[in-house]
Amino acid sequence: MAQTTPSAQTKPTRRDPRQVARLILPYTLLILLTVVFVAPLLWMLSTSLKPNFQTTQFPPNWIPQDFSGEGYSTILTTTTQNPVLRWFINSLVAATAHAALVLVTASMAAYALARMNFRGKNILFALIISTLFIPQFVFLMPNYLIVDSLGWLDTLLAVIVPSAAGAFGVFFLRQFYLSLPQELEEAALIDGANRYQIFLRIILPISKAPLATLAVLSFLTSWNDFLWPVYVLLSPQNYTLPPGLSVLQGAYNTNYTVIMAGGVLASVPVLILYLFAQRYIIQGVSRSGLKG
């Protein structure tokens, strides 16, 4: 179609010097911005690999003069007050369990809400969705008391379970299930399959992409959660990394190689996840934006 419009004639070729000149400004801006976003992360990495006395030397060495594992060996061997390795494992367990719980509960509920007919379905869905608009801080006090009465205070259950009640997963998967053709289930029903078989053998296998998106987003949210773990995880051996990092910052005050090593440890898993699941994460985010 583009060839028939008049604008096609003004479409510049690749060699056009005016077009090249026009690209210099945006590319300069884009590369400058890339430096702004990446340099602080590189500084964190670089600092974590220096002996501590070199972390505050100026002019700064972006590449360490002497490489040192001092920061990492400190955080990986302290076990009593700041068991960082333990926090890392706690974070891994909590985020994985949280993502799994979200996947199981949200995929089942979303399936019922998208593909079955029952009384009160629309009211129930409206009720669930309406809670998306309640700011989370309103639940802070009551959920603290509920978690306490369940005996979950100072356990990982407190950071795994309550946050899985959020409506986002149900909303997100329901939207996908609605887009599937009705014929999928009809054929299976005629063949005598029941709802459970259809869900497990037909619906879940074709939902891999949205399930992966939801899993990754849930993992990230849980891994990075800060406020709630600060107040519900009380003893050092039960911390996850975010509250742990803030404690580490206080304990190691000016020992920047240790603090930055902790920061790197908390960043590496999510950055690796981002590297491999970038498409899912960015699509998940931009799609949730278009819904709003």
Next chain:
Amino acid sequence: MATQGIEQPHIQQPPGRKPSGSRRKPTDASLLTPFVFLAPYLLLFIVFIVIPAVFGIWISLHVWDPLLIAKPWVGLQNYTDLFSSNSTTAGPFWNSMEATGKFTLYSVPLLVVIPLVVALILNQQIRGIQFFRAMYFAPYVLGVAVIGVLWRFLLDPNVGLVNYYLGVLGLEKVPWITALPWAWVSLVGATVWWTLGFNAVIYLAGLQDIDPELYNAAKVDGANRWQRFVNVTLPGLRPVLLFVVTVTILASANMFGQSYIITKGAPGEETTTAIMYIAETGLQQFNMGAAAAMSYVLALALLIVSVVNFAVFRNRGD
């Protein structure tokens, strides 16, 4: 665009369960089946959302210390205390509300405009768009704890990189953490750095959804770049813009980690945000009734801001 049309065919199904309807609708063998599918989620939903939604109001009507057996009913006193000059909580609470308000006021315009500019640059036929987009979004996948300790180090008045490079440029050292207005500049700056990519990605998806034919038509009509931006891009982005503004206001109202880690609420209590004060009051001093009441007042303030926001966007549409 396509996602919105998808719902239609299913919504039109008759609500009743009469078998006389078409055979096209799969019938559920058991009335229980939907319930079985819903049960696990509903259990979580009831225990951690429905019950707390009601329980929170109940707490706010008491003096509630979980360590004490007596939790006397005080009616609305926790609320009226927040508006009375001789209560101990009113002063610090409104200070913290003011801090959250300031942070919102400073950060939201930047986080609405800068990501839009970035998205507009990326949306030109530029090579490597995926690469740049991925780089800008990267800080967002890190948690507030990581970016907090990182920026606390970068902004350190004596050993931080930022002051060092200012020195190279011949500028004086800035007390980023300990003095106003610098503490706000630090908190807003770190937040913009952290979340800019998130908003840019949402804008970019919105921009790519605008029909290119509209731009061609505008060009044919002789519209210049600015006119195309005002008459095609902005109207096409309106729902996305509303979403970005709403989400950014909500995130700003929830601000906690940046202040907790970077400035620790200092100087004085100037950067102690509402959430910081509420959490400290309720979950550290265990004055939970008062803290619950404060959280509803903050929610109400947020509601008012959102209503104004929606009204502004609707008027622009007429």
